[in-house]
Amino acid sequence: MATKKSVGSLKEADLKGKKVFVRVDLNVPLDDNFNITDDTRIRAAVPTIKYLMDHGSKVILSSHLGRPKGVTPKYSLKPLVPRLSELLGVEVKMANDCIGEEVEKLVAGLPDGGVLLLENVRFYKEEEKNDPEFAKKLASLADIYVNDAFGTAHRAHASTEGVAKFLKPSVAGFLMQKELDYLVGAVANPKKPFAAIVGGSKVSTKIGVIESLLAKVDILVLGGGMIFTFYKAQGYKVGSSLVEEDKLDLATSLMAKAKEKGVSLLLPTDVVIADKFAADADSKVVPAAEIPDGWMGLDIGPDSIKTFNESLDKTQTIIWNGPMGVFEFDKFAAGTVAIAKKLAELSGKGVTTIIGGGDSVAAVEKVGLADKMSHISTGGGASLELLEGKQLPGVLALNDA
Ligand SMILES: Nc1ncnc2c1ncn2[C@@H]1O[C@H](COP(=O)(O)OP(=O)(O)O)[C@@H](O)[C@H]1O
Numbered sequence: 001m002a003t004k005k006s007v008g009s010l011k012e013a014d015l016k017g018k019k020v021f022v023r024v025d026l027n028v029p030l031d032d033n034f035n036i037t038d039d040t041r042i043r044a045a046v047p048t049i050k051y052l053m054d055h056g057s058k059v060i061l062s063s064h065l066g067r068p069k070g071v072t073p074k075y076s077l078k079p080l081v082p083r084l085s086e087l088l089g090v091e092v093k094m095a096n097d098c099i100g101e102e103v104e105k106l107v108a109g110l111p112d113g114g115v116l117l118l119e120n121v122r123f124y125k126e127e128e129k130n131d132p133e134f135a136k137k138l139a140s141l142a143d144i145y146v147n148d149a150f151g152t153a154h155r156a157h158a159s160t161e162g163v164a165k166f167l168k169p170s171v172a173g174f175l176m177q178k179e180l181d182y183l184v185g186a187v188a189n190p191k192k193p194f195a196a197i198v199g200g201s202k203v204s205t206k207i208g209v210i211e212s213l214l215a216k217v218d219i220l221v222l223g224g225g226m227i228f229t230f231y232k233a234q235g236y237k238v239g240s241s242l243v244e245e246d247k248l249d250l251a252t253s254l255m256a257k258a259k260e261k262g263v264s265l266l267l268p269t270d271v272v273i274a275d276k277f278a279a280d281a282d283s284k285v286v287p288a289a290e291i292p293d294g295w296m297g298l299d300i301g302p303d304s305i306k307t308f309n310e311s312l313d314k315t316q317t318i319i320w321n322g323p324m325g326v327f328e329f330d331k332f333a334a335g336t337v338a339i340a341k342k343l344a345e346l347s348g349k350g351v352t353t354i355i356g357g358g359d360s361v362a363a364v365e366k367v368g369l370a371d372k373m374s375h376i377s378t379g380g381g382a383s384l385e386l387l388e389g390k391q392l393p394g395v396l397a398l399n400d401a
């Protein structure tokens with residue numbers, strides 16, 4: 001079955017004076033003093049909220065923060081109110097709960113265009129259990145449901161899935177639609193040649209993505225910790241690099257599958273090795289097949305960067321998931337930085353560049369190139385599931401267009 005891409009549109013909904021329950025993903029990182037260290041997800045939620053405000057809706061925002069077990073003040077959404085208010089240009093009201101009488105009163109007092117933020121929906125265990133009675137209580141607050149929480153769309157929870165059953169219309173917000181357009185649309189009908197770059201630590205977490213992409217791409221570039229399993233499968237010495245011994249046959253079969261499908265599979269030809277897993281490790285560049293005992297590969301080497309760049313120059317669509325090396329250590333960030341720079345450069349030339357969530361987004365942000373890409377996903381797990389060809393419960397629950 002094709003992944004659901006088309007869902008009811010927010011633009012078709014009658015919004016004036018309506019109470020709209022909007023599930024957003026405001027699960028942002030906070031430091032020990034409750035300062036927001038990355039507000040990307042808040043900014044990404046703004047277009048839908050503003051649209052609803054401008055169309056006279058009473059906006060009820062719901063989100064989770066972290067993974068609390070019961071009511072946990074540390075996971076309150078209150079610290080987000082000032083930034084949200086600033087971005088929206090209104091004073092956002094905060095509820096101390098997400099259901100119940102006090103919340104109902106606050107909703108009743110909302111003017112058209114007003115915004116109320118409900119407290120962390122995961123303070124109730126019923127949320128993650130997708131309890132229908134709890135979903136019904138959430139739904140009873142509103143007339144319409146909008147799901148804009150792409151980052152949580154792979155969870156079948158009460159506020160992301162259950163609530164849609166009790167409210168009509170239930171539609172996707174603009175962020176959700178944009179994520180689907182890129183991660184489903186661009187991948188299903190890419191401008192060709194189409195390349196995927198897959199990195200990250202382990203083959204095991206990316207098998208589904210690699211298999212699914214092998215059916216679609218012209219070029220598959222592999223980097224990160226997973227390459228050593230591919231090297232070992234070819235009989236190379238890998239020193240103390242990360243290897244998944246139980247995935248050697250799988251690596252061999254993925255290489256065979258690429259050949260069978262005519263996909264150009266590119267593995268790094270040289271690697272940056274280290275004498276220990278540390279920021280201050282001794283390092284040197286060696287050919288991929290010559291990693292000495294006691295050394296581990298932590299980044300792709302300069303020759304590989306050159307070859308990868310030359311291949312990427314020929315493409316029209318690129319999707320990237322997973323860093324090329326241990327980019328958290330500056331010494332081993334060059335491969336990841338080079339790929340980020342190449343994608344930024346190609347975006348400027350009209351190539352569609354999609355960053356599929358997770359650590360690759362952190363890497364692109366670290367080098368300040370986030371705004372140069374065609375699309376940066378706000379969901380790690382959710383984008384991975386989409387790229388694997390899975391359906392997202394939060395999307396399936398919405399009314400079809
Ligand atoms: N050669 C390597 N050896 C060990 N770890 C690596 C290597 N290359 C990358 N990594 C690590 O992989 C992690 C990201 O992996 P993963 O979670 O699979 O990526 P993503 O979050 O983008 O999907 C990073 O923390 C990075 O340090």
Ligand SMILES: O=C(OP(=O)(O)O)[C@H](O)COP(=O)(O)O
Nearest residue numbers: 025027067151152379380381382
């Ligand atoms: O941060 C999130 O996921 P992500 O780290 O995979 O992008 C989402 O807010 C989902 O959170 P969850 O994984 O606790 O359900």
